[in-house]
Amino acid sequence: KAGVTQTPRYLIKTRGQQVTLSCSPISGHRSVSWYQQTPGQGLQFLFEYFSETQRNKGNFPGRFSGRQFSNSRSEMNVSTLELGDSALYLCASSLGGYGEQFFGPGTRLTVL
């Protein structure tokens, strides 16, 4: 079974731009969660989608948004990029419920 895939793997943007990241979950998984990982803050929860609906949201500004499609693929968008948005963005999929989540390789975003 193929794992979680994320594209692109690396991105370099400048302040003020916007970016869209993509995540394809493991086949059969309907829940997709997004996390931001930085050296200072560790792994922080952004939001979770299940069946195209956002079920949970972390404490991030409205510049961070996402969506999920009918095939469970998910996208995350960050508008008006700031230097502090530089991070590894991880997507994780699960069957839903309270079980384990499986992570993709991440997208490394650098904002200059």
Added chain:
Amino acid sequence: EDKVVQSPLSLVVHEGDTVTLNCSYEVTNFRSLLWYKQEKKAPTFLFMLTSSGIEKKSGRLSSILDKKELFSILNITATQTGDSAIYLCAVVSGGTSYGKLTFGQGTILTVHP
């Protein structure tokens, strides 16, 4: 606000040593606790714990949960250099069927030959 605290933050040992990593938590609507290992890429799943006192074991790694005292430990026996990684503890919480993970800061384990 949900909180997960891991200790120690970093640990340096020699091959063959046994290590114990700690994870304490304060969350509402606890559902499960997960341990992950992160090397240079994405976290890889190790264990999921939902019940107190039941040890989960995989090779040289084992973990147990205490829901009364709100903590978990991850033990690694006979450590090897390949165990060098960041070990992350995460708690699944939530009142709906769809949990969110709250992660601890991680423990950086370095195993010297």
